[in-house]
Amino acid sequence: MPGILIHLCAPLQSFGEHSAFTERDTHPRPTRSALIGLLAAALGRRRGAELRDLRSLRFTIRTDRPGVRLVDFHTVGGGMPREQTVPSANGTRKKEETATVVTRRHYLSDAAFTVAIDGEPGLLATLTAALQAPRWPLYLGRRACPPAGPLVVATDLDDAAAALATFPLHRSRPYGAKTVVVDVAHDRPPADGHPARHRLVDNPISFGEYQREWEARTEYVTTLTLPAELCAGLGTHWIDALMAVRGPEAAA
Known part of the structure; x- marks a missing residue:
């Protein structure tokens, strides 16, 4: 499917999955609720706004660094x-x-994730523009967790999920390693592999202030073995690798 890649990196991130008031947990990677909320904030949608178009998106999450x-x-x-x-x-x-x-x-x-977003081309174009000039401040799970670095890192991809196998990893290369293994989470059954399955209640129906509602879905997690050369390092080293792959506008 056509799609884009976004990158989530920050000193702190938090993606609650079954939090109680006194114990606010975090999932090991962004939830659908967090990603759809991020996109809704970029678009300037208020709580209670319709989410049907955003719920149609497909997210594939590569864990560059688990943190x-x-x-x-x-x-x-x-x-x-x-x-x-x-x-x-x-x-x-x-x-x-x-x-x-x-x-x-x-x-x-200190976690980092590269997320493939696949969906309808017109919606993806609108989301790309919104993420590059968001209507409201963006954060990674909690308001105390603003993103660091560029969000949109690749656009106009024929298959965004497939691009995760070739896009630079935001991590240091292990000494002497020829390959690295990363986790990839899918919100739909992957075509290959034998995924681990996790039941999550994180697919938002409404973010209404007094009527928040989610439905359950299955998260499928596979592993991907990649060449160690894809490890582009941290900070400006990763930015340089990003610019080499997608051009200066990708790091804007």
Whole structure:
């Protein structure tokens, strides 16, 4: 299918999949909800807006770097029932109006993903323009996680998912290695391989402020063995490799 490639890289990313208020988890890679939300924000769509066109998109995610899991300790406070608050050092509990609750928020630190987006050409052209000049600020799962570097890295591809096998990897080359193995996640059954299957509730029906709704879907994960020469390094080394492949406009 025709498509584009986007690249998600940042000091921190977080893609909640079954978070509770006090324990905010992260999936190992971007969820469909996070990707569709990113595109909706770029387009300037408000909560509750129609998502049917974005739900038709196909996402294939290559994990360039899985990152390191990080847990951030927070206290959130005020207004919780006294019996649900955290005991103080002397064993008593604070008043409801001043009480705090402990939360833990999980992140992926220093991760990088290259995402193939396949879909209808007219929609892809609109999305490309929106990602290059977004209507609203973009973030990778949480508002504290803005993207670093270019988002759109390749356009007008005949088969964006297939391009993941040849596009530069945003990682350092392992010493002496001839090949590297990366995970590739598909939101539809892949044609080849024997994928691992994960059941996720991350396909958004509505982002409405008071009516958020998702449906379940299956994520299929395969591995891809690539030449070590595709490891383009980090930072400006990767940008240089990107420009060599797609031209200066790809890194704009």
